[in-house]
Amino acid sequence: MKPNAFPKSKRVVSGRSFTLALRKGGCAADGCLVVFAFPRDPGGDRSCQPRRLGVTIPKKTGSAVVRNRWKRWIRESFRTQQAAFPVGFDFVVRPKKDARASWQSIQRSLPKLAHKAVRRLNGQSVQTRTR
RNA sequence: UCAGAGGGCGGGGCGAUCGCUCGUCGGUAUUGCACCGGCGGGAGGAAAGUCCGGGCUCCGCAGGACAGGAUGGUCGAUAACGUCGACCGGCCGCGAGGCUAGGGAAAGUGCAACAGAGAGUAGACCGCCGAACGGUCCGCGCGGGAUUCGUCCCUGGCGGAUGCGUGGUGAGGGUGAAACGGUGCGGUAAGAGCGCACCAGCGAUCGGGGUGACUCGAUCGGCUCGGUAAACCCCAUCCGGAGCUAGACCAAACAGGGUGCAGAAGCGGUCCGCUUCGCGAUCGACACCCGGGUAGGUCGCAAUGGAGGCGACGAGCAAUCGUCGUGCACAGAUAAAUGGUCGCCACCAUCGACGUCGCCGGGCUCUGGUCCGGUGAAGCGUUCGAUCGGUACAGAACCCGGCUUACAAGCCCUCUGGUCGU
RNA sequence: GGGCGAUUAGCUCAGUUGGUUAGAGCGCUACGUUGACAUCGUAGAGGUCACAGAUUCGAAUUCUGUAUCGCCCA
Numbered sequence: 001m002k003p004n005a006f007p008k009s010k011r012v013v014s015g016r017s018f019t020l021a022l023r024k025g026g027c028a029a030d031g032c033l034v035v036f037a038f039p040r041d042p043g044g045d046r047s048c049q050p051r052r053l054g055v056t057i058p059k060k061t062g063s064a065v066v067r068n069r070w071k072r073w074i075r076e077s078f079r080t081q082q083a084a085f086p087v088g089f090d091f092v093v094r095p096k097k098d099a100r101a102s103w104q105s106i107q108r109s110l111p112k113l114a115h116k117a118v119r120r121l122n123g124q125s126v127q128t129r130t131r
Numbered sequence: 132u133c134a135g136a137g138g139g140c141g142g143g144g145c146g147a148u149c150g151c152u153c154g155u156c157g158g159u160a161u162u163g164c165a166c167c168g169g170c171g172g173g174a175g176g177a178a179a180g181u182c183c184g185g186g187c188u189c190c191g192c193a194g195g196a197c198a199g200g201a202u203g204g205u206c207g208a209u210a211a212c213g214u215c216g217a218c219c220g221g222c223c224g225c226g227a228g229g230c231u232a233g234g235g236a237a238a239g240u241g242c243a244a245c246a247g248a249g250a251g252u253a254g255a256c257c258g259c260c261g262a263a264c265g266g267u268c269c270g271c272g273c274g275g276g277a278u279u280c281g282u283c284c285c286u287g288g289c290g291g292a293u294g295c296g297u298g299g300u301g302a303g304g305g306u307g308a309a310a311c312g313g314u315g316c317g318g319u320a321a322g323a324g325c326g327c328a329c330c331a332g333c334g335a336u337c338g339g340g341g342u343g344a345c346u347c348g349a350u351c352g353g354c355u356c357g358g359u360a361a362a363c364c365c366c367a368u369c370c371g372g373a374g375c376u377a378g379a380c381c382a383a384a385c386a387g388g389g390u391g392c393a394g395a396a397g398c399g400g401u402c403c404g405c406u407u408c409g410c411g412a413u414c415g416a417c418a419c420c421c422g423g424g425u426a427g428g429u430c431g432c433a434a435u436g437g438a439g440g441c442g443a444c445g446a447g448c449a450a451u452c453g454u455c456g457u458g459c460a461c462a463g464a465u466a467a468a469u470g471g472u473c474g475c476c477a478c479c480a481u482c483g484a485c486g487u488c489g490c491c492g493g494g495c496u497c498u499g500g501u502c503c504g505g506u507g508a509a510g511c512g513u514u515c516g517a518u519c520g521g522u523a524c525a526g527a528a529c530c531c532g533g534c535u536u537a538c539a540a541g542c543c544c545u546c547u548g549g550u551c552g553u
Numbered sequence: 554g555g556g557c558g559a560u561u562a563g564c565u566c567a568g569u570u571g572g573u574u575a576g577a578g579c580g581c582u583a584c585g586u587u588g589a590c591a592u593c594g595u596a597g598a599g600g601u602c603a604c605a606g607a608u609u610c611g612a613a614u615u616c617u618g619u620a621u622c623g624c625c626c627a
Contacts, residue, residue: 004149009165013466033341054344064526070289078472079150103471 006079012054021045021054021092026115026121033074033078033106036092037117051085053078054092061095070101077107084111085117 012018017038025038040052055074057067074093079086085091091114095101 006150007166011466017467018466056466065524068526071467072470076150080471 004079004082006075006082010050010052010082012052012092016107017052017090018054018056018092021090024116025090025092026119027117028120029096030107030109030113032096032102033109033113034094034096035096035110035113035117037086037089037114037121038092039121040088040090047052051082051087054090056092058094058096060097066101070095073101073103075111077110078101079089081107081111085114089118091117 012021021036021038027034027036029035053075055071059067059069061067061070078091078093085109093110
């Protein structure tokens with residue numbers, strides 16, 4: 001497989017995965033994006049499962065054209081920098097409320113937020129285990 | 132050249148690279164999913180709003196009526212429409228043209244604030260009038276009575292004055308969005324369609340034109356009979372309901388039901404048996420089947436298809452229709468494809484050159500020009516260059532016909548009015 | 554995709570057979586009361602009735618279109 005390809009296996013497809021990530025996943029945000037991370041299969045070997053991306057854009061963001069632009073920019077920046085993301089996680093990305101889309105800011109903050117979300121998820125799970 | 136009216140086109144292009152989606156062919160793999168490569172297709176004029184009308188699908192349905200909703204000049208077009216075309220009437224504009232829910236108010240009910248005298252078979256505030264009735268005053272004369280013979284009183288009559296009361300009036304003033312036709316003459320106490328003439332409007336009849344809305348003309352009539360139906364309402368016409376998440380099919384897992392004959396082997400639970408072994412019964416596990424149908428999937432869903440486009444011919448004023456031709460185009464996602472980056476070009480804007488043009492000044496020439504300088508926001512350009520400049524509105528989700536709304540820059544056609552020149 | 558509803562002062566709401574100058578409460582401003590504040594009293598400001606067009610003599614109200622917001626079904 002080509003390194004920069006983005007087929008369906010790298011996308012979050014089912015509604016259940018979305019709700020899982022949004023409910024139980026680790027969350028990180030900055031001025032323009034919110035990223036949720038959730039491990040794909042906690043029991044299995046993580047390193048051989050690809051990272052997956054899901055984008056959710058609420059209708060309040062704007063017209064269909066604006067929403068399409070958000071989604072395409074997010075997808076594109078994931079596709080071009082996917083090596084920089086942690087392996088074996090689902091990432092669900094959502095635009096921050098009232099944020100204005102911009103190609104540069106998305107590209108900059110997406111991998112950073114992904115790492116941050118994973119870190120928070122790990123800390124959270126450690127806490128629940130000790131409890 | 133300025134101002135304007137109507138209509139149409141158009142919706143940036145090419146390339147590189149990294150990606151997405153569908154189809155197809157080949158390969159890896161092969162139960163399948165998947166991956167790789169080649170080729171081909173991949174947003175719009177509004178895809179939008181969901182305001183109408185259809186197709187299609189399911190449900191309901193003997194027929195009709197009521198309720199409710201929609202439409203509303205006429206004729207036509209159409210699968211249908213609240214759409215389109217032509218025409219008629221009304222209003223606006225000098226005009227080209229524009230707007231028009233434009234049936235019925237002499238079926239019925241209702242409404243009209245404030246102002247005003249009065250708001251619907253209305254009404255007398257100011258004003259005008261003094262005809263009629265009453266009152267008061269004056270004059271005249273008749274009759275009766277009294278008498279001091281001067282005259283006085285009473286009764287009713289005639290004439291005049293007054294405008295006090297009862298009244299007449301709808302012409303004038305004033306109010307209002309709206310006040311029951313207009314002008315003139317007659318008429319009258321003053322006036323008034325009270326009468327007459329003409330005009331406006333309404334109705335009826337007759338005649339001409341038109342399929343029709345309607346229109347033109349003549350005669351007669353009552354004399355005027357208002358506005359609002361996007362107030363209730365009446366009339367005519369139309370409408371069964373829901374919608375592709377319609378609907379059809381396949382179908383894990385879990386639970387349920389059924390079958391597993393005879394013999395043999397054999398796992399677990401329970402029962403028979405005092406216990407063990409053994410034997411037997413039964414349930415489960417197991418295998419197969421059944422209906423319902425969840426997760427999920429397939430079809431619906433895309434060209435032997437569509438009320439498609441284009442061209443020719445024909446019919447029609449036109450909307451549109453008919454015939455023939457035409458590989459001319461047509462995407463199909465489903466957490467939802469059509470994108471990111473870069474380069475070149477195009478167009479626009481701004482700025483600067485250059486050219487041209489106008490104006491001013493000067494020189495030469497000697498009246499035709501030419502040269503130099505200055506000047507120009509709101510002059511021009513088949514010129515050149517620059518800019519981290521700008522290039523709209525907007526994204527298919529079953530499909531069509533319309534309507535409405537949004538829209539950068541650019542382009543084209545026809546027509547009207549004015550100004551200037553010839 | 555389909556079906557409903559709303560928009561009036563800074564905020565929450567009234568406002569019906571269409572009628573003069575659109576109201577109420579809270580808030581705001583000023584003055585008074587107090588040594589000062591709260592409370593209280595008096596006065597005042599603040600409105601393109603979401604926008605545009607139409608009907609009407611007259612529209613917040615009726616009709617049509619547009620915009621924004623909200624709800625329901627799945």
